[in-house]
Amino acid sequence: MRDEFRADLQIVSQLLVDMAEGVRAAMRQATRGLLTADREASEAVIARDAEIDELYRHVEERVCDLLARQAPVASDLRAMITALHVAADLERMGDLADHVAKTALRRHPSPAVPAELRPVFTDMAGIADRMAEKIGSVLAKPDADLAAELDRDDDAMDDLHKSLFGVLLGDDWPYGVETAIDATLLGRFYERFADHAVNAGEHVVYLITGVNSPSAS
Amino acid sequence: MRDEFRADLQIVSQLLVDMAEGVRAAMRQATRGLLTADREASEAVIARDAEIDELYRHVEERVCDLLARQAPVASDLRAMITALHVAADLERMGDLADHVAKTALRRHPSPAVPAELRPVFTDMAGIADRMAEKIGSVLAKPDADLAAELDRDDDAMDDLHKSLFGVLLGDDWPYGVETAIDATLLGRFYERFADHAVNAGEHVVYLITGVNSPSAS
Structure with missing residues (x-):
């Protein structure tokens, strides 16, 4: 019975690792679609959300x-x-990648993100990618220290999110309300992606250590 | 054993009904804080999120x-x-009421929502309230027809959400980017509140009928 449980648990863990990898790939591809107005990349994210x-x-x-x-x-x-x-x-993180892809498509062939905001979204996407990678790693091989790093990543994401609003609210924002709305929603999608990664990490830490940290949401 | 299970299930159901009532009250109060710049109402929502x-x-x-x-x-x-x-x-719906309250407080004593947008937010809040009420009702007394109404409510919410963007993107939007950002986020909070109500309703329908409807998210 015990061996059987371990074998079943192993299958569940592998499914979660597959989900984490799928979600990571989805957000990478959604970011590429967003920052390079690559329609095929955006469409692929939407099509593959069903797999997640x-x-x-x-x-x-x-x-x-x-x-x-x-x-x-x-x-x-x-x-x-x-x-x-x-x-x-993880399922929700996949939805958020899907939302990024849909926002990019809504403006295609124009870029949804103007040149001034590309650096901040590139950095947010970089952190999102690192966090999804860490979730995959701690699911494959429990590591409370690595999971705890997600909190620091999330702080960095929050700082970027604030700096995004700084650009949008600057006196010299030239792009009008529509682009600001897109950027606001996109910023929220990346930030929520990070929140869910933190939540997932906290659950894994709880599993490893038995210590329940306060919810990040 | 069977009776014991029924008694336990009854306790869990009552906790869910309490959550639904708490979430409904929170969103009502958050809306009041938002639309009347009532600081105490907003602060009370934030304080009471811990109860949910x-x-x-x-x-x-x-x-x-x-x-x-x-x-x-x-x-x-x-x-x-x-x-x-x-x-x-339901927990997430409570978070969204908390987000509405925090957005209102961030602009206090100015109103976060200008006069032109008050009707659309009043309507969105009305639908949110109705949906939270229905979730409470179907949890207290399973009713697949009532739960199915949540889909229609959500359609009405989506229509209002679109009309909100119509106002924000109108040629005569006089309030600048900051107010548009607040309205974008607030619109998303009410819309997500409705999405979670639909999800919760689908789970209850599944429980009643055994039929799994496609996810709304």
């Missing part, structure tokens, strides 16, 4: 199946509930 | 305890997983 949703359903089914067959208790039960939380965060 | 988070933790603890003690299967297990989903949606 499908992985999410697989995780839920596996966990429910496992709860029903094995009736785990204590730390095993906790691992199952944590898997559901992490999967929900 | 606490209810969320109670639901999780109860469900985990119940899974461990009773090892439910089939529809009972499904009810437990559904309760976790609904609680997560």
